[in-house]
Amino acid sequence: MSKILITGGAGFIGSTLADKLIEEGNQVVIVDDLSMGDVENLPKSMNVTFHEESITNHFFMTKLLITNNFDYIYLLAAVASVADSIERPIETHAVNQNANLNILETIRKEKLTPKKIVFSSSAAVYGNGPELPKKETSSIDPMSPYAIDKFATERFMVDYGKLYGLPTVCTRFFNVYGPKQNPKSPYSGVLSIVSDCLVRDDIFTLFGDGSQTRDYVYIDDVVDALLILATTPEAKNDVYNVATGETISLVDVIKAYESASGRKVKVVKKEARLGDVQDSLADITKLRGLGYEPKVNVTAGLAKYWDALQEK
Template identity: 60%
Template sequence: MSKVLVTGGAGFIGSNLVDQLVQDGDEVIVVDDLSMGLASNIPSSPKVTFYEHSITDHGFMKDLLLKEQFDYIYLLAAIASVADSVARPYETHQINQEANVFILETIRQNKLPVKKVLFTSSAAVYGNNPELPKHEDSTIDPLTPYAIDKFATERFVIDYGKLYNISTVAVRFFNVYGPRQNPKSPYSGVLSLITQCFKNNQVFSLFGDGEQTRDFIFIQDVLSALHLIMTNNQAVHDVYNVATGKQSSLRTIITDYQKVVGQPLQVKTITARAGDIKHSYADIAKLSQLGFTPQYTLLNGLTDYWISVKEDFLGEQE
């Protein structure tokens, strides 16, 4: 049994990770200020301790790290909205970078015996670089405070690891989808917005021709990738794309999802947004070398996602 810290553990990816860690028999401590996540996402288990707290509180975080002596640390807490980061750049920076560097510094100064620290970055760091697929060593072109902080923190995490002999690793998430994705979030994935439209019989606004492509990865495949990276001793002081290595157009997704739900989606076409990236997908050779193979096709993932949404919907009506 390991003792694990998950910052941002009440969010979409974080809470699914906490579920998995609990299933694996780990003791989990979650720190989340609930600005994006929901307390109801956190499993009620004697193995889970939840602190509703901001990771920017350095005193609190230092005390927690010294007291608990974690085996593994997952750094997921972030202002995840790109628009939010543009509106509040310094506040974003404090959460998305400074708070994480402080955690590394606390580990360094106190020589804490952490087995591995994993930081979650984003495909946003590639920006408008047209090269496809995106390799980990592709040109970086961060266009927003969100992307700048994600890339800078990646480098801090990797280089702190190298300089001070701390086992660290970073991942770049592509388009993750699945249960508990928050459609109210301004950074919400397009799949959670489409799901919301199906659920509430609303019209989906499609920007452009629908031929834009993304690399969509189901949450369970993400959890498998994180487990591999966290437990493989070779995966250290490096960054990994977490994706499927396949691109799907929005039109294909809508067609597949209509099959899953069994009803047509009402679509309203709107002019394409300026600055939107047309195509994006990952090269996952590096992750594959660790033994990763995505298990979920888009159709399988959408089916499981829709089942979870219907279950939640029925629960709300009871």
């Protein structure tokens, strides 16, 4: 049994990961300030300890890390909104970079011995560069404070690993979707907002003409990737794309969702938004080299997502 910390563990990805880790018999500690997460998402288990706290509380985080000396640490807490980071760059920077740096410093100074520290970064770091698919070595062009913080924190993770011998690894998530995503959050993935509109028969606001393409990756595949990266010793001080390696336009993904749900999406179009990326597609060769294989294509994923919503 491993002792595992998940920051942002009441959120969509964190809580789904927690479910899986609990299922495998681990002891999980979750830190989440519930600004975007939901208590309802937490696993109902004796093996979960939940702290409603911000990772920006450095005193609290330092004490927690020293007291527990975790086997594995997943850093998923973030203010994951491009728009919010443009509105509040300093406040979001405190969460998206400084808090994670404090965690690294605590591990270094206190000589803690986690087997792996997994940091969740984002495909947003690539920006609008023309090269597709995006390889981990593709040019970086962060177009928002959110993307800047994600990239800078990646560099801290990789270089702390190399300089101080810490077992760090970073994921660049592409467009993750699935049950537990919060459509009310301004940070939410487009598919959770489409889902909500389908459930409520509301109008979906489409920014731009819908030709923008994305690499949508189902939550179960993301959890698989996180577990592989945490438990593969050679995956360290490095960055990995987490995606499917397939792309689909927003217009086509809406059509696919309509056929999965048997309902029509009511769409109203607006101007494209500042800082939004036009096209996104991952090269996942590097992650595949560790044994990762996405199992859920977008058609199957949307059907699973819709079924889960119906059960709710």
